[in-house]
Amino acid sequence: MENADGISNFYWILIVGTSIVVLLVLAIIVFVSVYQRKVFRQQVAMQELETKKQRELLLATVQSKENERQRIAKDLHDEVGAMLSAIKMSVEGIIIKTKNKEAHDKAEYTKTIIDDTISNVRRISKDLMPATLNEFGLFAAVKEIHGIMKRSNTNILFELDMQGNDSILNKEQALSLYRVVQELLNNSVKHANAKKISINLNVESKRTTLLFTDNGKGFDIEQHGKIQVNNKGLGLKNIESRVSIFGGAVTFKSELGSGTQIEAYITY
Amino acid sequence: MTTTGIIYSLMALLPLSIAVINYRLLPRVLKWVAAFTFFSLFTEVTMSLLSKKGINNLFLIHIYVVVEYIVFGYVYAYYLNSIKLRKPIYITIVLFTAFSIFNVICLNGLKEFNTYGLLVEGALFIILSLLFFYKLFKDLEVGNLFTLPMFWINCAILIYFTANFMLFGLVELFPKEVGSNLWDNIHTTFTGVYSILMAIGLWKTRTV
Numbered sequence: 001m002e003n004a005d006g007i008s009n010f011y012w013i014l015i016v017g018t019s020i021v022v023l024l025v026l027a028i029i030v031f032v033s034v035y036q037r038k039v040f041r042q043q044v045a046m047q048e049l050e051t052k053k054q055r056e057l058l059l060a061t062v063q064s065k066e067n068e069r070q071r072i073a074k075d076l077h078d079e080v081g082a083m084l085s086a087i088k089m090s091v092e093g094i095i096i097k098t099k100n101k102e103a104h105d106k107a108e109y110t111k112t113i114i115d116d117t118i119s120n121v122r123r124i125s126k127d128l129m130p131a132t133l134n135e136f137g138l139f140a141a142v143k144e145i146h147g148i149m150k151r152s153n154t155n156i157l158f159e160l161d162m163q164g165n166d167s168i169l170n171k172e173q174a175l176s177l178y179r180v181v182q183e184l185l186n187n188s189v190k191h192a193n194a195k196k197i198s199i200n201l202n203v204e205s206k207r208t209t210l211l212f213t214d215n216g217k218g219f220d221i222e223q224h225g226k227i228q229v230n231n232k233g234l235g236l237k238n239i240e241s242r243v244s245i246f247g248g249a250v251t252f253k254s255e256l257g258s259g260t261q262i263e264a265y266i267t268y
Numbered sequence: 269m270t271t272t273g274i275i276y277s278l279m280a281l282l283p284l285s286i287a288v289i290n291y292r293l294l295p296r297v298l299k300w301v302a303a304f305t306f307f308s309l310f311t312e313v314t315m316s317l318l319s320k321k322g323i324n325n326l327f328l329i330h331i332y333v334v335v336e337y338i339v340f341g342y343v344y345a346y347y348l349n350s351i352k353l354r355k356p357i358y359i360t361i362v363l364f365t366a367f368s369i370f371n372v373i374c375l376n377g378l379k380e381f382n383t384y385g386l387l388v389e390g391a392l393f394i395i396l397s398l399l400f401f402y403k404l405f406k407d408l409e410v411g412n413l414f415t416l417p418m419f420w421i422n423c424a425i426l427i428y429f430t431a432n433f434m435l436f437g438l439v440e441l442f443p444k445e446v447g448s449n450l451w452d453n454i455h456t457t458f459t460g461v462y463s464i465l466m467a468i469g470l471w472k473t474r475t476v
Binding site: 014017020021024025028031032034035036038039042043 | 404412414426434
């Protein structure tokens with residue numbers, strides 16, 4: 001009887017022991033699962049932190065570039081522009097006072113050159129830092145650059161469509177989008193020989209999308225990537241950098257001979 | 269040699285073979301584990317031979333247990349250094365060796381089964397292996413645990429010594445009717461699990 005009880009107790013102990021070992025194995029499995037999930041979360045957090053750091057660095061670089069542009073634009077406008085105006089007035093004085101025909105003609109010619117230089121300085125200063133953007137916002141600045149381009153390239157058909165409320169964009173976001181439009185317009189006019197350029201800007205509550213299309217000669221995206229390595233195609237790289245600061249991205253669709261379509265967005 | 273003895277020896281051959289193949293690739297600390305697998309097989313074979321000749325072989329378990337704790341204690345001291353446990357582990361090695369001598373003199377003699385030594389060793393290894401898991405969880409340095417050799421070795425130690433802790437604790441309770449065969453079979457099963465996990469650990473050195 002005692003032996004039977006002993007065996008029964010022993011089997012109970014054995015069952016409990018086996019259960020403990022099985023539980024131990026299960027605990028190891030749970031540990032691994034929890035550990036891997038925690039590691040994954042940590043990796044994601046670190047990646048986000050890295051991306052945030054990169055964005056901040058990029059923003060600082062872009063801002064310092066913009067500050068420098070602003071300084072140069074101000075110097076050009078206030079100092080060079082003022083000096084040129086003074087020279088112009090002095091030349092105008094010579095034109096009025098001189099009786100020598102040859103000197104009068106030369107002074108007139110000089111005045112024309114000074115006028116051209118003044119308007120060039122104004123244009124460069126405006127390109128460097130558009131006052132309209134600061135005063136009236138993105139839509140007005142884009143409308144202005146669009147108008148300038150339209151007037152100086154009468155053989156190109158320009159289309160502009162802007163939707164939404166641009167006042168929700170902060171200064172940095174508006175400036176980035178403006179620079180993107182400026183870069184794309186310059187590329188299309190100067191390098192793509194486009195005959196039709198279309199800009200579509202849509203400001204929504206959470207994101208702004210820019211769709212830029214031209215019917216120019218296009219480019220080979222893969223080849224362009226190689227060119228960028230040689231520091232010759234930094235324009236598109238700049239566009240990518242500018243939108244990525246604001247959690248955006250840019251997609252280029254282009255083929256040689258069939259135009260270019262660029263879609264960029266920023267989020268906020 | 270009994271059937272369980274043969275199985276035991278064959279299982280021990282698995283980590284031993286991998287230790288031979290991978291020896292050059294093993295980090296210095298795991299070379300001690302590899303060397304221990306040789307010692308383990310040597311002890312097992314010697315015990316079988318002595319048993320065959322009718323000589324009491326239980327004194328070998330006393331020696332084996334001390335060597336085992338010194339080797340794995342050193343391994344844990346190395347891996348748990350970042351949580352400042354190196355010195356306390358070295359102290360346990362000294363204390364455990366002293367306890368083993370005391371055990372031979374006062375408790376389980378050299379000709380008796382080393383029940384107390386195995387129980388204390390099991391308890392210490394359970395604590396160390398849990399501390400290793402704690403350290404892994406605290407540091408989160410390893411992307412994939414399955415590629416870490418010490419993870420497998422630690423699992424082997426935790427499972428084997430938890431089972432041993434219970435088996436050697438129960439050895440007095442095993443009724444004669446059940447016989448020692450069942451005890452041997454359970455022990456062999458866990459030795460097999462231990463050997464497989466240890467072999468994976470030594471093999472994983474290739475992926476690190």
